Structure formats: structure tokens, C-alpha cells
Amino acid sequence: MQRDTLKTWFLVHKWTSLVCTLFLLMLCVTGLPLVFWEEISHLTGAEPEVAPVAADAQPADIDELVRTALAEYPGDVPLFFGWDDHSPSVYVNTGARPDTPPPEMHTAIMHGYTGEVLPAPQFNEGVMYFLYRLHTDVFVGLPGMLFLGAMALLFAVAIVSGLVLYGPFMRKLPFGTLRTGRSRRLAWLDLHNVLGIVTLGWAFVVGITGAINTLAGPLEQAWQAEQLGEFAARYEGRPRPSQLQLASLDDAVATARAAEPGMTPAFVSFPGTGYSGDHHYGVFMHGNTPLTERLYRPVLIDAETGELTARPQLPTYMTVLLLSQPLHFGNYGGMPLKVLWALLDLLTILVLASGLYLWFKRGNTEARVREIERMGEAGIDEGARA
Known part of the structure; x- marks a missing residue:
């Protein structure tokens, strides 16, 4: 290699390393415990104990679970409803307004069959959340x-x-x-x-x-503008439905299950959260393998009528994002x-x-x-x- 070329590469290595090293050290130190976030949560009690499900038990009505969560936080509106793939627990995120950011959300964790509210700290509190915020933004x-x-x-x-x-x-x-x-x-x-x-x-x-x-935030906004914009145009001039005008969420999830029979629901976004526009439930379905459980298929359900509106495909850049997130923390192959x-x-x-x-x-x-x-x-x- 020529001396000038070698010198150039040395200077590139030197200055790129110097600029990023302290920040990379911080990311490596904070990222180490985040790799074991689930295990640490279980050991510290942040992950609630969930009673086993009886053989003949039926899942609780989703609308009733949402009402239970709202009773825990009076004055809030529902934002997201989700399932835990590894236990019979479910969660409901609530907030003061539909566009409440994650640091200001409340979370109620419940048994998905009995409806019991499970004691658990908020996801946006504690040491692990501090490390997560330090690591990400x-x-x-x-x-x-x-x-x-x-x-x-x-x-x-x-x-x-x-x-x-x-x-x-x-x-x-x-x-x-x-x-x-x-x-x-x-x-x-x-x-x-x-x-x-x-x-x-x-x-x-x-x-x-x-x-x-x-780039998760900008990519999600781009997807919302690209995929949801055409559906939002159909509702132009119509106000966002109030809580009393919302159709049954339990029925909406059943409709999404019927539309995607080979998949299971991962979470539901309520109108106004940004994931499904102002007039739809967004029922995000996923597969059952370590790979496909990271890939979502949104099913849009009209939040007032409960009718299926669309099943938009995720663009390639969103698929890359969804696959890169667990790979970054080594969440594909277990312990x-x-x-x-x-x-x-x-x-x-x-x-x-x-x-x-x-x-x-x-x-x-x-x-x-x-x-x-x-x-x-x-x-x-x-x-x-x-």
C-alpha cells in the first residue's frame, strides 16, 4: 500500500474512532444489561407472576379489560392494548391524550383470562428504563x-x-x-x-x-404518511370518534383474526396514537416463529363501525427496521x-x-x-x- 494511501486510512481510523469512542463506550456499558432486560425484570420482580390458565378457561372480554385499566387511571384514554407471547398476561397503555408520548404513559398489566390487575412497576420507571433511555436517545x-x-x-x-x-x-x-x-x-x-x-x-x-x-421515529412517520394517508383522506373533515363512539375492540380483534388466520395479534393501537390514523383500530398481527413474530401485518378496523378497512403491507424499510431491532440486542436465539x-x-x-x-x-x-x-x-x- 502506498504511503499516502496508508496515511489517509490511518487518519480516517484515528479521527472516526476518537469522535465516537466515548459515546460507543457508553452504549456498550448501557447495552450490556439491556441484553438481559427480561431476565433482570424477572429476578427483580418487575415482571409480575401470572397464575396458570385453567384448561377450560376462556380469554376475558377485551373491552372489559380496557375498562378495568381506565378505572386504574381515571381521566386517561386508551392508547394501546397488547398481549404477552410468553404468558397469559395483557397490558393496556393509557394517557392523558391520544398522542401521549411513552415517558408519560401509564400501563396496567392484567391476567388475560381472569381480568385480575397484576402488581407491576411502570415500564417507564426504574433503573432499566433509565439505561434504555440513555442507550437510545x-x-x-x-x-x-x-x-x-x-x-x-x-x-x-x-x-x-x-x-x-x-x-x-x-x-x-x-x-x-x-x-x-x-x-x-x-x-x-x-x-x-x-x-x-x-x-x-x-x-x-x-x-x-x-x-x-x-431512524425508527422518522421511518414510522414516513410509513404512516405513505400507507395511512390514503385511508385518512376518506375521513377528511370528520372528527376523531370519542370514547363512547368506539366500536367493540373485542369484535375488532376477532375480525382481524379472521382476516389473517395464520397469524396472532401482537398489539392494538387506538385512534389518534399515530399508528392507525384518527378513525381506525390498528390490529397488528404477527407470526409464531422467532423470525415472523418480529414482522407485523397491520389490519385496519373502522373504529366506529367495526368493519375491516384494509390490510396494508409494510414497506421494505419497515421490515428492515423490525428485523434489526431484536438483532441489535441478540433477541433471536434465546439465552x-x-x-x-x-x-x-x-x-x-x-x-x-x-x-x-x-x-x-x-x-x-x-x-x-x-x-x-x-x-x-x-x-x-x-x-x-x-
């Missing part, structure tokens, strides 16, 4: 999400440029060489290079999926994949920390480029002397 909403997305993209560039530099620097050294007998900085450099290559694929995937996830994600996360923290150490012990750019060239030319000898 640093408590400033969309600007924070987009900023972290930019840092994730810089991280991807740093990974690619690091791979380019790894070739000439380490091509004549045995893989995994750690030269500990010469200088501390050289040992840290070898550790940085080895761990960087080991975690390269994982770090790139997590970085790119993280960047995609930060083994989560443990692997955690180990790779810890190794990435070491890569970032060693990169910071090397920067503090840095020389000038020309010296670093000469070092890369020298190691590429005499790597075997250097390794033998270590």
Missing part, C-alpha cells in the same frame, strides 16, 4: 437518537478503516501475537488489533443495526445468543478502552505510519524477538 428524544445514529455510522467507518490497516500491519505476524516483552504500548496495540479483528463482524452488525434503530452478545460486548469495551490508551500514548502521524510499514516489512522478525 440520551433523554433528548429524536435529536439524541439521530446523534447516536451518527456515532454508530462513524464506528462502522472506524471498523472498516481498522480492517484496512490491519492487513499491512499484521500480515507477517502469526494471528493472536501479543508482544508483551518490549513495551506496554506495543502490547496494548497488539491486544487492540487482535480483539478488533475477533469482534469485527459482530461490532459492524451491532453498529449498523443500532444506526437503523435510531445462548444473549450470552454470546454479552461476551462480544465486553470484548468491544476492551477494544475501545485500548484505543483510548493508544491515543494517550500516541506519537505523531508520520511515526505511526512508519511503524505500520516497518511491521509489515519485518513482522516475522519482530514477532520472533517478542
Whole structure:
């Protein structure tokens, strides 16, 4: 590789790494417990105990469950109703107005068959929610999400440029060489290079999926404008139906089940929440496999008449978003994949920390480029002397 080209790649790696490293360290540290969010919630009691369902039990009426939730929070309106795929519990999100943001929502968790209200903390409270907000938007909403997305993209560039530099620097050294007998900085450099290559694929995937996830808000708004706009035009000039004018939600869900017999409902959005316009229930159906349970098919039900309006297809960009979200946290393969994600996360923290150490012990750019060239030319000898 030519000296000028090598110098350019070194500068790209240096500055992209420096700009994003502190933020990536924060994301790796906060992301580690988030990988085990469900398990931590169960151990700490944040996930309520749900009594088993009797063999002949029938699901409770959904409308009655919504009324129970509203009784818990007088003055609120219903926003979302959802099912837990792994237990017979259901949840109802309520808020002061239809466009209530998640940090201000209330949540009632109930047994889906008995209607019993289950004691559980609010999802938007506690240490895990604090870590989640810090990890996703640093408590400033969309600007924070987009900023972290930019840092994730810089991280991807740093990974690619690091791979380019790894070739000439380490091509004549045995893989995994750690030269500990010469200088501390050289040992840290070898550790940085080895761990960087080991975690390269994982770090790139997590970085790119993280960047995609930060676009969730704009992508959802684009989908709503694109897919729901044509249905909203049919109701132009009509006010949003009041709570008393809403058709039976239980019947709406039954209609959606009949329309998509191979799928099960995941959650329902009420009119005004942004997920189904101002005049529809949005019954979001999904599959039953680890992959298809992440892919939703919205079924729009007229909120006043209860009639099926449409079954719009999710665009490709929404499918990519839905698939990237669980992949980012290793939620596809159960506990083994989560443990692997955690180990790779810890190794990435070491890569970032060693990169910071090397920067503090840095020389000038020309010296670093000469070092890369020298190691590429005499790597075997250097390794033998270590």
C-alpha cells in the first residue's frame, strides 16, 4: 500500500474512532444489561407472576379489560392494548391524550383470562428504563437518537478503516501475537488489533443495526404518511370518534383474526396514537416463529363501525427496521445468543478502552505510519524477538 494511501486510512481510523469512542463506550456499558432486560425484570420482580390458565378457561372480554385499566387511571384514554407471547398476561397503555408520548404513559398489566390487575412497576420507571433511555436517545428524544445514529455510522467507518490497516500491519505476524516483552504500548496495540479483528463482524452488525434503530421515529412517520394517508383522506373533515363512539375492540380483534388466520395479534393501537390514523383500530398481527413474530401485518378496523378497512403491507424499510431491532440486542436465539452478545460486548469495551490508551500514548502521524510499514516489512522478525 502506498504511503499516502496508508496515511489517509490511518487518519480516517484515528479521527472516526476518537469522535465516537466515548459515546460507543457508553452504549456498550448501557447495552450490556439491556441484553438481559427480561431476565433482570424477572429476578427483580418487575415482571409480575401470572397464575396458570385453567384448561377450560376462556380469554376475558377485551373491552372489559380496557375498562378495568381506565378505572386504574381515571381521566386517561386508551392508547394501546397488547398481549404477552410468553404468558397469559395483557397490558393496556393509557394517557392523558391520544398522542401521549411513552415517558408519560401509564400501563396496567392484567391476567388475560381472569381480568385480575397484576402488581407491576411502570415500564417507564426504574433503573432499566433509565439505561434504555440513555442507550437510545440520551433523554433528548429524536435529536439524541439521530446523534447516536451518527456515532454508530462513524464506528462502522472506524471498523472498516481498522480492517484496512490491519492487513499491512499484521500480515507477517502469526494471528493472536501479543508482544508483551518490549513495551506496554506495543502490547496494548497488539491486544487492540487482535480483539478488533475477533469482534469485527459482530461490532459492524451491532453498529449498523443500532444506526437503523435510531431512524425508527422518522421511518414510522414516513410509513404512516405513505400507507395511512390514503385511508385518512376518506375521513377528511370528520372528527376523531370519542370514547363512547368506539366500536367493540373485542369484535375488532376477532375480525382481524379472521382476516389473517395464520397469524396472532401482537398489539392494538387506538385512534389518534399515530399508528392507525384518527378513525381506525390498528390490529397488528404477527407470526409464531422467532423470525415472523418480529414482522407485523397491520389490519385496519373502522373504529366506529367495526368493519375491516384494509390490510396494508409494510414497506421494505419497515421490515428492515423490525428485523434489526431484536438483532441489535441478540433477541433471536434465546439465552445462548444473549450470552454470546454479552461476551462480544465486553470484548468491544476492551477494544475501545485500548484505543483510548493508544491515543494517550500516541506519537505523531508520520511515526505511526512508519511503524505500520516497518511491521509489515519485518513482522516475522519482530514477532520472533517478542
